[in-house]
Amino acid sequence: MDYKDLANLIFPDVKEISYYEEKYPERNLPEGAIVTRFAPSPTGFVHIGGLYQALVARTVAQKTGGVFFLRVEDTDQKREVENGVTGIVNSLKDFDMAPDEGMISDTEEIGNYGPFKQSLRKEIYQAYAKYMIEQGKAYPCFCTPEDGEEIRQKQESAKIRPGYYGVWAKCRNLTVEEMVEKIQNGENYIIRFKSPGREDRKIKHKDVIKGNVDFPENDLDIVIIKADGLPTYHFAHAVDDHLMRTTHVIRSDEWLSSVPLHLQLFHELGFKAPKYAHISPIMKNDNGGKRKLSKRKDPEAAVEYYKQEGVPSDAVKEYLLNIANSTFENWRRANPDAKMEEFDFQLNKMSVSGALFDMVKLLDIGKTVISKMTAEAVYEESLEWAKEFDTELAEMLVDKEYALKVFGIERGNKKPRKDIAKWSDVKENIEYMYDDKFYGKAQEYPYQVISDKEDLEKIFKLYIEKYYDENDDKQTWFDKIKALAVEMGYAGEVKEFKANPGMYKAHVGDVSTAIRVGLTSRTNTPDMYEIMQVLGKDRIVERLEKAIG
RNA sequence: GGCCCCUUGGUCAAGCGGUUAAGACAUCGCCCUUUCACGGCGGAGACAUGGGUUCGAUUCCCGUAGGGGUCACCA
Numbered sequence: 001m002d003y004k005d006l007a008n009l010i011f012p013d014v015k016e017i018s019y020y021e022e023k024y025p026e027r028n029l030p031e032g033a034i035v036t037r038f039a040p041s042p043t044g045f046v047h048i049g050g051l052y053q054a055l056v057a058r059t060v061a062q063k064t065g066g067v068f069f070l071r072v073e074d075t076d077q078k079r080e081v082e083n084g085v086t087g088i089v090n091s092l093k094d095f096d097m098a099p100d101e102g103m104i105s106d107t108e109e110i111g112n113y114g115p116f117k118q119s120l121r122k123e124i125y126q127a128y129a130k131y132m133i134e135q136g137k138a139y140p141c142f143c144t145p146e147d148g149e150e151i152r153q154k155q156e157s158a159k160i161r162p163g164y165y166g167v168w169a170k171c172r173n174l175t176v177e178e179m180v181e182k183i184q185n186g187e188n189y190i191i192r193f194k195s196p197g198r199e200d201r202k203i204k205h206k207d208v209i210k211g212n213v214d215f216p217e218n219d220l221d222i223v224i225i226k227a228d229g230l231p232t233y234h235f236a237h238a239v240d241d242h243l244m245r246t247t248h249v250i251r252s253d254e255w256l257s258s259v260p261l262h263l264q265l266f267h268e269l270g271f272k273a274p275k276y277a278h279i280s281p282i283m284k285n286d287n288g289g290k291r292k293l294s295k296r297k298d299p300e301a302a303v304e305y306y307k308q309e310g311v312p313s314d315a316v317k318e319y320l321l322n323i324a325n326s327t328f329e330n331w332r333r334a335n336p337d338a339k340m341e342e343f344d345f346q347l348n349k350m351s352v353s354g355a356l357f358d359m360v361k362l363l364d365i366g367k368t369v370i371s372k373m374t375a376e377a378v379y380e381e382s383l384e385w386a387k388e389f390d391t392e393l394a395e396m397l398v399d400k401e402y403a404l405k406v407f408g409i410e411r412g413n414k415k416p417r418k419d420i421a422k423w424s425d426v427k428e429n430i431e432y433m434y435d436d437k438f439y440g441k442a443q444e445y446p447y448q449v450i451s452d453k454e455d456l457e458k459i460f461k462l463y464i465e466k467y468y469d470e471n472d473d474k475q476t477w478f479d480k481i482k483a484l485a486v487e488m489g490y491a492g493e494v495k496e497f498k499a500n501p502g503m504y505k506a507h508v509g510d511v512s513t514a515i516r517v518g519l520t521s522r523t524n525t526p527d528m529y530e531i532m533q534v535l536g537k538d539r540i541v542e543r544l545e546k547a548i549g
Numbered sequence: 550g551g552c553c554c555c556u557u558g559g560u561c562a563a564g565c566g567g568u569u570a571a572g573a574c575a576u577c578g579c580c581c582u583u584u585c586a587c588g589g590c591g592g593a594g595a596c597a598u599g600g601g602u603u604c605g606a607u608u609c610c611c612g613u614a615g616g617g618g619u620c621a622c623c624a
Contacts, residue, residue, distance in 0.1 A: 041624050076623055145622065152621095161551065162620070190622055215553065226622040233624050257553060257619040280555085283617085290616060322573085326562045329573050351562080353555045354617070361561070361574045371587085415587050448584090481583070494583080512583035524585030 001176045007133040009183060010140060010191070014127040024113055024243045033066035036248045037241075038092075038099065041073040042084025045302040046091040048293060048357070049252060049282050052320050056279060057250045058097055059321070059345045066247070070102035071240060072117045075230040085117070091303050095313045113244045118236050125231040128239050128269065129191050129224055137196075137268050138224060140189040141171040142182050161199075163220045164192065172221055191225035193235070197264055205259050208248065208277035209350045218261040234261055242271040250347075253278035277347055280354040282323070293357060300359065310385040310423025314340070315366040321345070322365075323355045337372070366421035375407035378420075385423035393427045396434055405534045406433045410526040417526055432520040433534065438543070445517050445547060449510040459488060459514055460544040470537040474529045485511040518547035 027035060038054035040046065061068035070092065072085050081087075085106045092098055101111025109116045132138035141164075143151075148164070155162045172194060174182075183189065197217035205213050224235035231239070241249060256278045266273040283290045284298055293301040300306075306316050318340055321328045331343050370378065379400065386393035397403045407430075410417040419429055431437040450456060467480040482492040485508040491497035497507035516528050519540065525531060532540055 039624095043624080073624065079623065141622095148622080159550080192622095210554070213553070220620090223622050228622080230622095232622070236624095252618095253554080254618060254624090278554095281617085285560085292617085323561065326573085329561090330563090330571095333573085355561060358560055358574070364574060367586095410587090417586065419586055478583070485583095507583090509583045516584060522585090526584095526586080528583075 001180060003134050003136045003176065006140075006176050006179055007130045009180060010133060011126050011130040014123055014130050017127050017131045020124055020127060020243060024245065027067070027245045029067070030065045032064050034060050034064045034248050035067045035069075035244070035246050036061050036250050037069045037071050037102070037244070037246060039071040039073050039240075039251070040088055041076065041079065042081060042088060043079045044081045044084065044087070044295070045304050046088055047295060047301055048303055048306075048320075049301075051091070051095065051097075051303050051316070052282060052324070053250060053252060053279055054092065054097060055095075055317060055320050056277075056324055056345075056347070056350070057248075058099075059324075059341075060248070060250070060347050061100070062341065063345055067100050067111075069111060069113070069244065070099035070104075070116065071244070072103050073233065073236065074117060074119045075226075075233070075236055077119075077228070077230075094303070094307055095317060118240070119230065121236075121240070122229060124243070125225065125236060125239055126229070129231070129235070132193070132224070132269070133191070135268075137194050138191050139172060139174070139194055140179055140183065141169075141192045141221075141223075142174075142187050142189045143171060144188070165195070165199075165219045165221060169221045188227060190223050190227050192221040193224050193265065193268070195219050195221050195264065196268065197260070203260055203263065205263065205276070207256070207259070208275055208347050209280075210253070210256065210278050210352055213256065213259070215257070215260045218264050220261070222261060234258065234265060237262060238265040238269055238271065241274055242266070242269070246274050248275045248277055248347075250277045250279065253280050277350075280351060283354040283356050285356055290354070290356065292354075300357065308389055308424075310382070310389065310425075311362065311366050312369050312381070312422070315362060315369045315422075318369065319362045319365050322361075323351070325349050326351075363421040367418040370420045371411075371416040371418045375404050375411050378407045378411070378426075379403050382423045382426045386426075390424070390427060396427070396430070396437070402534075403430075406430050409530045409534065419526075432522060432525070433531070435539065438521065439546070441521075443521065443546075445521055446523055447517050448513050448523060449506045450514045455488070455505075456514055456518070457548045459484065459511060460518055460548055462487065463515060464541050464544055468537075468540065470532075470540075477529055477532075481512050481515070482508050515544075518544050 027033075029035070036057040038050070038057055040050050058068040060066070070088070072088070074080055074084070083106070085103055089098075089103055089105055098104070101109075101113060102116040103109050115121055129138060133140075143164075147170075151164070151168050152162050155168065169192075171179075171192070195218055197219040199216050199219045201217045202214050203217050205215065207213055222234060223232050225231055237249075240246075259276060262276075263273055281292045284293045295301050303316075306313070318328070318332070321340060321343065325343075325345055327349070328343055328345075332338075332340075335342070373381070379397065383394060383397045386397060420426055431441075447456065450459070463481075463484055467484050469476075469480075472480065486492045488511065489505050490511050491504040491507040494507045494509050497504050512528065513523065516525060517523060519528070519535070520531065535543070
C-alpha cells in the first residue's frame, strides 16, 4: 500500500493531470501581455468594489494586449443565489465591460480555457487533488466539523494559535493503511493539503500594488476538497489560474494574508505562480470611522444602484479610474475628449490604502460627462433609462423631435450647461417645457423682487402686446426687454440701477426674472431666449396670460 | 489576541532627503451675467505622534496612537 493506491481508492475515475496540461497550453500572446480575470461568486448583486476590480483588471489586460476573463466561483452551493451569474454578466454589460473570455450568460461561455464556472470543473480539481495525494502532498482527513471545533476550543483556552497544523493535525500522520481502512469502513473524509511550511520561517512576497510584504510561512493543512467533492477557494484558485494561464491575479486585498498559502500551493503543485495585485477596498465614512461599503447597509454598494439612479456608466468608470490612478484626472483635464481607454493606466501606482467613496465627486463627473454629450445622445440615454425606471418621463419623451429641441437648449457650445448629473435628474429639469406637466402642477410662481400683482400684469401684457416678436434675434429680443423695463420704470441696465438705486423700482434683470417665472414657474432655468424659441409664440402668450389670471 | 498592511487639507490624492507641500471635488469671496448653472480669478484648509539617522526630514529607521485586513469543509 502506498500513496498511489490511496489516491486510486479516493479518486478512481479522474484523468491524469497531463491531460489538462496539454488541453490548456500556454497562451500565445505578445510579450508583456497580462492575462487576468474577474472571479466573483454568484451571491447576489455585484458590489461596487467588484466592479472596481473588474475595471482595473480589464484596463490592464486591454492595455497590454492580454486577456480579461470572467470566472464564476460557485463552489459554495449554500451561498448561491438564483440568477447570480446572469446578474454579474448583465452588470458587466451595463458598464460596457464584457469579458474577452468566460461566462457570457448563465450557461454560455466563450474561450478555450473553460469551463469558467467552477462547479463544472469538479473533475479537474479532483485530478489535481489525486496528483497531490500520489505525491504525499495531500491526505484524507477524517476529522468531523465537531472535531475541528473541539481542537479550536482547546487551542483557544490554551491561548495558542488556532488551526489544523503540527500536532493538532491528527490525520496528517495516519499511515496509508490506516487511511485506507477508514475509507473502506465508510468513514467520511475531506482532503487536506499537507503543508511543508514552518511558522518560524518567513517568506518574502512582492505584491504589484502593496510592494514588499513579509509573512510567516503557511503551516496550515488547509482543506482542498470539501465533503461535497468541490474544492475550497484556495485550491480552485491555484488550479484555475494555472490552467487558465493567468499572469496577474488582481483581487481584493482581503486575500493578501492568504498569499503565503497560495504561493505554497502553486509551488507544491509544480505551477509557476502568477503575480499578485491586491486592491484596497472602497470605504465609507460611518460616524467618523471607516468601513467597507456594505451590501446590507449601503445601497450605493450595489452597482445596480447606479443604473437605477441613472448615473452614466462612463461617469462611474471615470470616477473609479480616478480612485485607481489619481493622475487620471490630470490626464482627463488635458484630454477632455479622449476615450478613457487611452489613459496610460499603471497598476503599481494604485493606492495602498482604501479610499472613501465620494458620491459628490461621482455626480460632478456625471455632470461633466453628460454636458459633453449631444442632445441626441442625451435623448437616447435618458429614454433608455426612463423606459426602465420612470414611465412618466418615457411618455414625455415620445415626441422625439420636440425632446431634441428641449435637450438642445444650451448644449453643444463651449460652456455647455451642467445641470444634469444623472438621468433621474432629467425630468425635473425639463418638466416645465411640457404643457401638461407645467399646468398640471399646482401653479406656484415664486416671483422675486417684482411681486406686485399689478406690475406683473402690466409687464406681461405689455410684453406680449407691444414687444414680443418671435422672429427677433437674441440681441433684439433682449433690447426689447430692456425697453420694456424702462417703460415700466425699471433700470434698463443693472449697472445704472446699482449706481442710483433710488431712481428705479428695480432693474431689467428683475423684469426678465418676472417673465421667466411667469413662463416656467421657476427662478432658475437655462437661457430664456432659447427656451422661448422652443416654446413658440402661442404657448408663450398662453402661459403669460394664465400667469396673470 | 497573533500575523499583515495603512496614516499628507473635509474627501480623493501628487510628492519618495533640501518644494512657497501640486491638482481635483467640496467650501468661501470676487468677476462674468437677464436667473441658475457654467467659466475665470482668488481665499481658507494638510504631512497622526514621540524618538532617532542626517548639515537637513512629509520623505529613511524604531516606538506609540488610530484605522483596515485576516485567522472556516465562505469566498
